[in-house]
Amino acid sequence: MRDILVAAAVGLLLSMIGTPLAMRIFARRGYGQNIREEGPSGHYDKRGTPTMGGTVIVIAALLGYAASHAATLTSPTISGLLVLFLMTGLAAVGFLDDFIKIYKQRSLGLRSGAKAFGQLVVGAIFAVLVVRFPNAYDITPAETRLSFLRDFGPSISLIPFIIWVLIMIVGFSNAVNLTDGLDGLASGATGVVLGSYVLIGNWQLRNSCVNQLGPNCYWVRDPLDLAVVAAAVLGALIGFLWWNAPPAKIFMGDTGSLALGGVIAGLAVTTRTQLLLVILAGMCVIITLSVIIQVGFFKMTRRRVFRMAPLQHHFELAGWAETTIVVRFWLIAGLCAAAGLGLFYVEWMPKA
Numbered sequence: 001m002r003d004i005l006v007a008a009a010v011g012l013l014l015s016m017i018g019t020p021l022a023m024r025i026f027a028r029r030g031y032g033q034n035i036r037e038e039g040p041s042g043h044y045d046k047r048g049t050p051t052m053g054g055t056v057i058v059i060a061a062l063l064g065y066a067a068s069h070a071a072t073l074t075s076p077t078i079s080g081l082l083v084l085f086l087m088t089g090l091a092a093v094g095f096l097d098d099f100i101k102i103y104k105q106r107s108l109g110l111r112s113g114a115k116a117f118g119q120l121v122v123g124a125i126f127a128v129l130v131v132r133f134p135n136a137y138d139i140t141p142a143e144t145r146l147s148f149l150r151d152f153g154p155s156i157s158l159i160p161f162i163i164w165v166l167i168m169i170v171g172f173s174n175a176v177n178l179t180d181g182l183d184g185l186a187s188g189a190t191g192v193v194l195g196s197y198v199l200i201g202n203w204q205l206r207n208s209c210v211n212q213l214g215p216n217c218y219w220v221r222d223p224l225d226l227a228v229v230a231a232a233v234l235g236a237l238i239g240f241l242w243w244n245a246p247p248a249k250i251f252m253g254d255t256g257s258l259a260l261g262g263v264i265a266g267l268a269v270t271t272r273t274q275l276l277l278v279i280l281a282g283m284c285v286i287i288t289l290s291v292i293i294q295v296g297f298f299k300m301t302r303r304r305v306f307r308m309a310p311l312q313h314h315f316e317l318a319g320w321a322e323t324t325i326v327v328r329f330w331l332i333a334g335l336c337a338a339a340g341l342g343l344f345y346v347e348w349m350p351k352a
Contacts (some may be wrong), residue, residue, distance in 0.1 A: 004198060006071045007228045008235035011064030015239025018056045023243070023250045026050035030102070049248060052098045054256020057236045058091045064232035078133045079141040079222035080229045082126055083266035087233070089122030090173055090262035094254035116170065119258070123169035127162040130269060137210055139221045147272040149344055150218060165269055172277070173261030175284040178291055178310045180257040182322055183248035185312060187241040188330040189283045190260045192337040194234040196280050197267045200344060201227025204271060216347055218272070226270055233263050246323045276344060282336030283329060287311050 027050050062084060069076055096118070097110040110118070130142040144161040145151040156164070180186035204223035207216065220226070237260070243249045252260075261284075268277035278285055290311035297305050306314040315325050 001202070003068045003072050003074070003224060003228045004202065004231040007064045007068035007232035008198075009064075010067040011060045011232045011235030012239045013235075014060035014063055015056055015236040016242055017239075018060060019053060019240055019243045019250060022053060022056045023050045026052060026250070049251055051102070051251040051253040052095065052255050053240060053244065053250040054091060054094060054252040054254070054259055057233070057240050057252065057256050058088060058259050060236035060239065061229075061233040062088070064235055065229060068228050068232065077222035077225040079270045080225035082130055082141055083226065083229050083263060083270060086122060086126045086169065086266040087259045087263040089125070090119060090169075091255050091259035093118035093122065094177075094256070094258035097258075098253040098255050119170050119173060120166060122262075123166045124162060126169070126266065127165035130165070131158065131161065135221055139210075139219055141221050141270045142272070146274060148275040149273065149347065151272050164274075165265075168265045168268065168274060168277070169262060171288070172265040172281065172284065173258045175281070175288040176261035176264075177254060177257040179284045179287050179312075180252060181310055181312050182316075182326050182329075183246040184241055184244050185326050185329055186252065186257055186260065187237055187244050188326070189333040190264060190281070191234060191237050191241065192330075192333050193264050193277075193281045194230045194237065194267075196337045196341050197230035197264070197271065198227050198234065199341065200271055200273065201225075201230060201267075203345075220271055223271065226267060229263070230267055233260070246326055273344070276340055279343065280337050280340035282339070283333035286332070290314070 065076070065080065065084060093110075093115060097115055100110055131140050131144055134140045142165075143151050144155045144158055146153055146156065146164070155161075176186055176190055179189050201223045204218040204220045205227070207214070207218055208223060209217035209219050240250075240252065240256075244252065264277060264281060268274050273280075287310045290306060291309045294304060294306050294309035297303065307317040308314055312325050312329065316322065
């Protein structure tokens with residue numbers, strides 16, 4: 001438990017202190033947000049707000065993770081390092097996207113093909129490595145199987161597994177990116193998912209098949225270190241949210257949204273809860289579905305289902321205040337996470 005507390009505390013402190021420093025540096029260099037002309041008119045006032053704040057989240061999380069191991073005199077695990085690699089690699093793709101937007105003074109950065117290529121390269125490296133590195137009990141960070149509360153069914157073999165993991169990584173990194181449309185919305189929505197994985201990792205440690213075989217034990221390679229990763233990122237995210245809450249003084253940009261989407265996907269793969277993530281991150285899934293529905297329906301009928309997609313902008317155009325949308329969406333995100341955790345723990349409930 002001390003590992004988790006140190007990681008969260010250091011990540012929080014560094015992010016809380018580092019974010020205003022980054023705001024001053026970015027503002028001095030002119031690294032301000034560009035706003036889409038077709039977006040809600042209320043967003044024009046946000047033009048010039050410092051962006052790329054995701055760099056602070058990533059750096060604070062990495063240092064929080066390192067500080068946790070230094071304080072407890074333990075070594076990092078391959079599971080934790082792989083998830084952090086995924087987060088950092090996707091952050092690099094997002095940083096390049098953000099920098100091009102700033103450099104060329106436009107709301108679009110990397111071309112969609114180049115951005116997807118970067119996500120696929122980072123994701124493929126993670127997917128290949130995550131089924132290697134068995135420990136003394138021959139447990140690897142992931143198995144070539146699908147998972148919900150744990151792995152189930154037969155192996156789907158390596159290539160289909162890699163494709164499945166790539167779908168998860170690209171899907172959830174883009175889902176968080178789409179959620180990042182209002183001040184603090186993506187931070188709050190992913191924060192509850194990270195908090196869930198702190199609890200899941202800690203519970204898997206206490207009920208590990210390595211320590212005690214039982215009908216519901218977990219074959220997870222490094223559950224404690226995965227909880228430490230989740231805590232480090234959560235602490236960094238809370239420190240950032242202090243400055244990102246409405247009205248935001250800094251935006252995370254694609255640097256942060258792609259990194260956060262990657263880290264929750266990586267945690268789902270390594271904790272063997274891949275399909276459970278659809279419920280835990282239900283708010284991001286709903287927002288992504290709103291875009292898919294809008295685009296698909298418009299291509300078929302030339303009409304729109306929502307006034308604007310993603311979903312949060314529909315409610316903006318309907319006259320809802322930005323803070324009202326953010327808080328209500330946070331509540332929905334919390335309910336989704338609670339439902340996911342309830343499903344995770346239900347098999348441990350006493351049976352009548």
